[in-house]
Amino acid sequence: MAEAQTKDKDKIVGILPATDIASDALKGEVLKLKADGYRFVTMTCVDLDEDHVDLIYAFDRDLEMVHYRLKQPKAQSALSISDILFTAFLVENEIQDQFGICFEGLVLNFENYLYLEKEVGRTPFCKYSVIRKESEAQ
């Protein structure tokens, strides 16, 4: 085996270039990206602490990616972008199931039961807290 070339002694931190965005600016930015020819790739939810998650939005145009990062309070509903980009409905439903974040204005809302069965009492992907499942539709 050849010698390691990783600089493990140094602190190497890979940083995802992501633009911070506020909730009230999200939809406007998504509309602009759509008009500029960007394609929606996916969203990622990351549990940060007791009160917040990161919602990371990934878009692509001609193989160039842009990421947006929205710090979302767990206690509030997030804004759905599925009315602008229909394809987002699936991943937003997934985040509802796994992290308990509700999305306001979801065009096709599985109400926290895309994957989960009704008897599941906790949100499986939250590390820092367990969020009781509550649906916007209830």
Added chain:
Amino acid sequence: MAKTIIPFGPQHPVLPEPIHLSLTVEDEIVTQAVPALGYVHRGLEKLCDIRDYHHMIQVVERVCGICSKIHAMCYCQALEEMMKIEVPPRAKSLRVIWSELHRVHSHLLWLGLFADAFGFEALFYQLWKIRERVMDINEATTGNRVIVAVNVMGGVRNDLSPEQIRWILSELVLVESELKALESTILDDYTVKARTVGKGVLTKEQAYELGAAGPTLRGSGVAQDMRQLKYAAFSDLEFEPVVEYEGDSYARGKVRYRETLQSIDLVRQALHKLPEGPINVKVKGNPEGEGVARVEQPRGELYYYIKANGTKYLERLRIRTPTFANIPPLAAMLPGIELADVPVVVLSIDPCISCTER
């Protein structure tokens, strides 16, 4: 005309994976399709809490058997980028060779299942017979037929000997000639065309806006393939995405047929240019920070997001598989078709529900 809601699935007549569609039909024509998932969700992303990042390679290989090699490659690439690990050139080429062999056997599997979906059993048998040659290559070079498990952090686990390279090249000649012998049957046969031409049309604009991936995207005229990013050793190989323009099930099948031949060519190119040298580097330390990687699976673009905190356990692993991206386009292509065509159109996106639900 009265509307009727017909449950389709979760068991598919051909696909041994469960997806449910609630189909609203009027006079045998589908007017709406609502997908339902959740039959096989395994929570594999969550396993990064208790498996260290080296062991997670084995987990991501099991997201999908048919794409196992490419899942592991994408995962490793994301971490190697974060940790600034320089993978040796020979390892990069070997990764390309095994991943393109994976694409060949995946597309042959799909072409066979597609033929089976519209009742062309003889074609199904022939295509799977050809596929066996690729499975034999996998077994002889890695020890496994499906989950080849060759990726490690910093490179690959196995090497190819000169004898194995000669044997692979001779087998690929047979795979190519046997596949070309079926070309007119696959592309010109009356039965194939009757069941696929004009069925499940996805326009270029729809494919792009709905985030379609892979042959589903390229079958609608969008020339986008993650191999254009020139990851691994693709920068050394001649590659152009395969594109068809009709956007129907036939076009998606044509893309896969042509991509199978293209992948054989890519394996040949990589074998002829295989550099000498080590096949991996030793990796020390733990990753820290955030990273993403994208590669092209047989079904399309695969996206990995990783967040690491300097420990051996990852903080977050997120996998966006191509079928996940192709479910909304599927919901868009089903309205307007006859109920009898639904199984064929569903299969035309090459759905992998194991991937989708992870």
